[in-house]
Amino acid sequence: MPSRQPPTSLPSERFAVDVAVVGGGLVGSAIAWGALEAGATVALLDEGDVAHRASRGNFGQIWVQGKGEGHPPYARLTQRSATLWPEFSARLGVRTGIDVGFSQPGGLTLCLSEEELATRAAIASRLDAEGGSAGMAILDRDAVARMTPLPLGDSVRGASFCPADAHANPLALLRAFHLDIQAQGGAFIPHTSVEAVRAVRGGFAIATSAGEIVAGKVVVAAGLGSAGLAASLGLDMPVRPVRGQVMVTERAAPLGDFLFTGLRQTREGSLMIGGTQEEVGFDDGTANVAMRTMSRRAVASFPDIARLDVVRCWGALRIMTPDGRPIYQQSRRYPGAFAATCHSGVTLAAAHALVVAPSIVAGDLPHELATFSADRFHVQAA
Amino acid sequence: MRKVDVIVIGAGPAGMAAATHLAERGRDVVVVDDQRTPGGQIYRGAERNAASPARARILGADAARGAALIAAFRASGARYWPESRVWRVTAEREVSLTRNGRSETLGTPVVIAATGAMERPVPVPGWTLPGVMTAGALQTLLKGDGLVPAEPPVLVGSGPLLLLLANQLIAAGVAPAAIVETSVRPWAARGELSLVLEPVARRDLWRGLAMLAKLRRARVPHYRNATEIRIEGSRRAEAVSFVAGGRRQRIAASLFALHEGVIPAQQLSRSLGIAHDFDERHHAFGPRVDGRGESPIPGILFAGDCVRIAGAAAAEHAGRIAAISALRMLTADPALDAAALADEQRQLQAHARIQSLVDAVYPPPAMLAATPDETVICRCENVTAGELRAAVAAGCAGPNQAKSFLRVGMGPCQGRLCGPTVAGLIAEMQHRSVGDVGYFRIRAPLQPVTVGELADMQDA
Amino acid sequence: MFKRLERGGPTVRFRFEDEEIEAVEGESVAAALLAAGIDTFRTSPLGPARAPYCMIGMCFDCLVSIDGVENRRACQVAVAPGLSVRRQSGARRVG
Numbered sequence: 001m002p003s004r005q006p007p008t009s010l011p012s013e014r015f016a017v018d019v020a021v022v023g024g025g026l027v028g029s030a031i032a033w034g035a036l037e038a039g040a041t042v043a044l045l046d047e048g049d050v051a052h053r054a055s056r057g058n059f060g061q062i063w064v065q066g067k068g069e070g071h072p073p074y075a076r077l078t079q080r081s082a083t084l085w086p087e088f089s090a091r092l093g094v095r096t097g098i099d100v101g102f103s104q105p106g107g108l109t110l111c112l113s114e115e116e117l118a119t120r121a122a123i124a125s126r127l128d129a130e131g132g133s134a135g136m137a138i139l140d141r142d143a144v145a146r147m148t149p150l151p152l153g154d155s156v157r158g159a160s161f162c163p164a165d166a167h168a169n170p171l172a173l174l175r176a177f178h179l180d181i182q183a184q185g186g187a188f189i190p191h192t193s194v195e196a197v198r199a200v201r202g203g204f205a206i207a208t209s210a211g212e213i214v215a216g217k218v219v220v221a222a223g224l225g226s227a228g229l230a231a232s233l234g235l236d237m238p239v240r241p242v243r244g245q246v247m248v249t250e251r252a253a254p255l256g257d258f259l260f261t262g263l264r265q266t267r268e269g270s271l272m273i274g275g276t277q278e279e280v281g282f283d284d285g286t287a288n289v290a291m292r293t294m295s296r297r298a299v300a301s302f303p304d305i306a307r308l309d310v311v312r313c314w315g316a317l318r319i320m321t322p323d324g325r326p327i328y329q330q331s332r333r334y335p336g337a338f339a340a341t342c343h344s345g346v347t348l349a350a351a352h353a354l355v356v357a358p359s360i361v362a363g364d365l366p367h368e369l370a371t372f373s374a375d376r377f378h379v380q381a382a
Numbered sequence: 383m384r385k386v387d388v389i390v391i392g393a394g395p396a397g398m399a400a401a402t403h404l405a406e407r408g409r410d411v412v413v414v415d416d417q418r419t420p421g422g423q424i425y426r427g428a429e430r431n432a433a434s435p436a437r438a439r440i441l442g443a444d445a446a447r448g449a450a451l452i453a454a455f456r457a458s459g460a461r462y463w464p465e466s467r468v469w470r471v472t473a474e475r476e477v478s479l480t481r482n483g484r485s486e487t488l489g490t491p492v493v494i495a496a497t498g499a500m501e502r503p504v505p506v507p508g509w510t511l512p513g514v515m516t517a518g519a520l521q522t523l524l525k526g527d528g529l530v531p532a533e534p535p536v537l538v539g540s541g542p543l544l545l546l547l548a549n550q551l552i553a554a555g556v557a558p559a560a561i562v563e564t565s566v567r568p569w570a571a572r573g574e575l576s577l578v579l580e581p582v583a584r585r586d587l588w589r590g591l592a593m594l595a596k597l598r599r600a601r602v603p604h605y606r607n608a609t610e611i612r613i614e615g616s617r618r619a620e621a622v623s624f625v626a627g628g629r630r631q632r633i634a635a636s637l638f639a640l641h642e643g644v645i646p647a648q649q650l651s652r653s654l655g656i657a658h659d660f661d662e663r664h665h666a667f668g669p670r671v672d673g674r675g676e677s678p679i680p681g682i683l684f685a686g687d688c689v690r691i692a693g694a695a696a697a698e699h700a701g702r703i704a705a706i707s708a709l710r711m712l713t714a715d716p717a718l719d720a721a722a723l724a725d726e727q728r729q730l731q732a733h734a735r736i737q738s739l740v741d742a743v744y745p746p747p748a749m750l751a752a753t754p755d756e757t758v759i760c761r762c763e764n765v766t767a768g769e770l771r772a773a774v775a776a777g778c779a780g781p782n783q784a785k786s787f788l789r790v791g792m793g794p795c796q797g798r799l800c801g802p803t804v805a806g807l808i809a810e811m812q813h814r815s816v817g818d819v820g821y822f823r824i825r826a827p828l829q830p831v832t833v834g835e836l837a838d839m840q841d842a
Numbered sequence: 843m844f845k846r847l848e849r850g851g852p853t854v855r856f857r858f859e860d861e862e863i864e865a866v867e868g869e870s871v872a873a874a875l876l877a878a879g880i881d882t883f884r885t886s887p888l889g890p891a892r893a894p895y896c897m898i899g900m901c902f903d904c905l906v907s908i909d910g911v912e913n914r915r916a917c918q919v920a921v922a923p924g925l926s927v928r929r930q931s932g933a934r935r936v937g
Contacts, residue, residue, distance in 0.1 A: 049780025056786045150937045171786045190777040251887045251933040269933045288842035295836035304937035306834025436848050512881045512893030519897035527873035529844040764888045794902040
């Protein structure tokens with residue numbers, strides 16, 4: 001049962017900012033933080049303790065490998081974000097004192113059969129043909145064995161490797177955003193729901209449970225809660241939940257820095273094992289069959305993992321667009337209203353902060369971002 | 383998937399009473415329990431203790447009562463699975479558990495959860511030091527292993543269990559070095575005088591007065607309304623210091639037992655998404671369950687202290703109430719055993735009224751507001767009260783955000799030892815009731831299960 | 843830290859670190875160690891020394907290594923002849 005919210009009050013009765021961001025998850029927070037960095041005044045609106053929070057269930061990977069097949073702009077945006085991540089995370093870390101745990105050991109996708117290996121090789125060569133795979137390479141079993149911290153299971157045939165893949169702690173990242181937004185003079189307004197947004201002279205009036213906010217620009221980044229608000233602003237955000245289950249083990253002694261598809265060790269020592277792709281609507285529960293499937297693959301990859309205790313498990317709802325790519329769009333009917341959503345809130349965090357946010361502040365999405373308009377889902381209408 | 387008529391979770395008084403009732407009526411019952419012998423926490427080791435004159439003398443009538451219950455349970459034909467841990471129950475009544483190093487899932491039309499109580503966590507500075515245990519832990523060592531402290535311990539906190547433990551230690555020849563009571567108001571009993579007329583209440587009151595008299599005779603130093611408690615020591619606990627009678631006191635010892643009453647164990651009911659109400663008087667959450675033990679989820683029943691604290695005698699009645707409800711479901715006869723049900727309900731109510739007297743005499747601890755910032759509240763992840771307060775001041779909305787920001791509740795105990803404190807501290811800072819603030823979202827696995835056990839599951 | 847109420851009863855011998863400990867059959871490993879005067883069971887992954895707190899399997903502060911398997915709750919395991927028990931030092935090792 002959702003609990004009631006504590007009272008929230010706005011800094012002033014008729015609170016005015018340059019940019020109001022609706023949604024305090026990783027996408028909205030990155031954009032709000034980036035807008036502050038770009039010199040705007042900012043309000044970030046967030047919900048209460050119990051909400052669909054993809055950001056809280058994130059696996060924590062900056063994953064470049066294999067992304068953007070068939071859509072070079074997505075591949076480029078992903079690769080650019082990974083390139084921006086080191087400087088971006090360092091800036092956040094220095095300011096907040098929070099270590100967001102960024103490290104870039106490169107990522108391995110272990111293949112447990114020759115078919116899996118062939119599939120990975122095909123993806124790499126298609127990406128290279130389309131303009132770049134960020135160095136994705138295919139490795140045989142011996143090469144993989146030299147790179148891994150634990151003995152490999154017998155069925156491991158090889159892996160694809162991408163040196164650009166990295167990981168970070170998504171919860172620390174989110175917290176750092178929230179703290180630094182406040183430290184830089186932004187308004188972080190939690191436990192607040194947005195009731196309506198209407199266009200007024202010079203911007204938008206946002207009616208919230210905490211009072212009215214007037215903003216020059218408004219960004220809808222409320223994940224699965226975006227659709228209604230977006231529609232009222234002439235924006236289309238056709239998103240659906242795709243569940244990803246994740247299991248976390250007890251803390252283990254550090255195994256060295258490594259990163260696999262569906263397996264990483266956090267700074268704290270826990271192993272994260274994930275993640276499924278399930279079309280189950282808004283059910284964010286977990287199920288034994290998926291846990292067994294994930295466990296079997298983890299044990300087949302590294303038999304020593306079998307002895308670890310699983311202490312937590314969750315289902316997080318990814319925010320999926322029809323083609324799996326992000327949506328960035330400015331409303332034609334209400335210029336100044338923007339939509340931003342994706343299922344890669346960690347991977348694209350640096351791009352959201354340092355590429356998307358400044359464009360929103362400037363009031364114009366450049367072509368490289370405009371190609372992510374939701375118009376692509378309605379070719380006739382466009 | 384294997385099917386049974388009823389799965390009972392927990393072999394304490396409620397679980398044993400429920401299983402005995404059902405098995406005696408020919409039902410196929412499996413009782414899953416994590417201990418090596420039946421009895422729950424209250425009747426831990428009762429079979430052995432009742433047979434040992436030395437232990438029976440210390441534990442009094444409880445061991446005999448426990449042994450009798452266990453004997454009936456063992457003779458009933460219920461299948462008893464010791465050292466087995468339930469890690470998931472679904473609304474479809476699939477019960478996943480580990481047993482003998484393997485994990486399996488059973489199906490059943492009726493689950494009776496009788497997971498009992500736990501001691502309310504007592505976060506004071508120094509409570510994580512070796513040499514600090516709960517009062518319940520000392521009782522566990524006494525009842526389960528026949529161990530008593532080698533040197534006189536100091537008992538700190540509040541609640542009837544603290545007095546009971548003191549008496550047991552005196553009987554065992556290790557009188558406590560002192561009792562340091564935090565919040566107790568014996569005069570509050572006067573407000574509940576009508577209760578004293580009830581025979582069951584009179585018996586309990588008499589027992590309480592006798593325990594106090596024994597303490598006085600043993601000349602155990604007794605401090606009341608103590609505040610600002612801290613356990614001192616660097617590598618291990620060396621002393622407790624506190625303010626009582628207007629001045630700071632310090633008592634050196636090698637062992638300290640903390641206790642602030644018991645609360646329902648809520649992990650299982652939480653994991654099912656059942657609504658929980660916060661009982662302001664008892665200062666604890668409990669699942670919303672009706673007078674027949676039925677939860678809002680069909681076929682998922684609860685019995686005993688995991689619903690509302692009322693003690694072991696009450697739990698037997700609650701167990702039989704749940705058993706009758708289970709039989710009604712299995713037979714599709716909603717009027718089955720109406721007279722027996724009404725009688726059990728009447729007796730349960732009498733015990734519940736005694737508990738309200740206990741709650742009046744031992745009010746909820748007022749210590750949270752005064753918890754110093756440096757106090758560790760999450761033992762697993764070493765998160766302090768100050769860190770939680772800072773996060774809440776920075777906009778953290780509730781327990782679940784606190785968990786994701788601070789790792790509070792993310793360790794192997796899965797939030798059991800910090801959940802009540804986190805909810806209480808947030809409520810204080812946000813000027814909300816604890817019921818409004820809510821609790822951690824609890825999910826399976828409710829007990830640790832290895833990756834290998836999950837991978838090897840036959841029935842998932 | 844603790845002593846036994848009664849003498850007698852069948853005993854069990856096991857190893858803790860480099861010493862031999864005599865326990866009574868049916869005791870938990872945690873109880874046997876406490877009766878032997880052991881008052882620190884482990885260091886937590888975050889540093890501090892810990893010992894049994896709840897004795898009912900909830901707090902995970904009595905973790906030890908038993909026969910090479912780390913992070914076992916000493917209060918939940920019965921003593922058995924020949925067990926090899928060691929203090930848990932920080933997080934468990936994999937492999």
